[in-house]
Amino acid sequence: MDQNQNEEQHTYTEKWMDNQKSTTDVISHLFGDSSISRDTSSVVMHNPYDPVIPVNDNSDRQKNIGFAITGMVCGIFSMLACILMLFDIIVSILGLIFSIIAIAKKYAGKGMAIAGIVCSCVGLVLSVGFFILCIAFSI
């Protein structure tokens, strides 16, 4: 059973290699390119029976979507808790840091990171503004 399968695989590979050679002939005939030779020994042959492993370049970036989400959540919280002034300033800065990291390192969730920067800036401006007004009016 295994021997039959190996023979079948070998036949298929030979046919595929012949097909590659004939393709090279057609190209050289059409374009008159003599540099294209029939020697296919330098060409890396892939076995059609090998499993195809999909390559996803964005997998690492998708993993780090947490930076954008955290930045946005910190931004929303900093807007709501602007009354807490000093604590809110820390949260706003954290939101800014997370969002800027997400944009600078080109992680996923760019829209959320921008929203996080905007919300953190609004929260920071409000909390710093109220803090300055409190000092000015000695509240």
Add this chain to the structure above:
Amino acid sequence: MKQLKKITLDQGMYITGIIVFIVLIPIHFLYFNALNNGQFDSCFVLKYFGIYCPGCGGSRAFYAFLHGRFIESFIYHPIVPYTGVIYILFMSTQTLQLLSKGRIKGIHFHYWFLYGAIVVIALNFLIKNILLLCFYITFI
């Protein structure tokens, strides 16, 4: 070496939801019932500067929501019922999915939940301040 199982975004949010629930119950009983007895001081931003801050009415809205007064909660601050409804739906359906071993599908965490929260906060801040400054309508 045994590899750690990867946690999906929904699972992470579900764990966060459980932690929030564990933290909120003592806050509710300690802060609202034991210390304030349901009475709230006015926000100092409103008291001294005459405008609503983006979080004005949040404590009242939270207290009203926990006591089942949803319309009152919405009027105080709409972010509380908005978050509450999403929280209850997400946690209940995810729990059902967990208990039924995936036969019942729970709702997923969507990013528009967060964008919606920003819109609600911004609209609440603008509308309440316009009504207060132009028409002298108060909500708290």
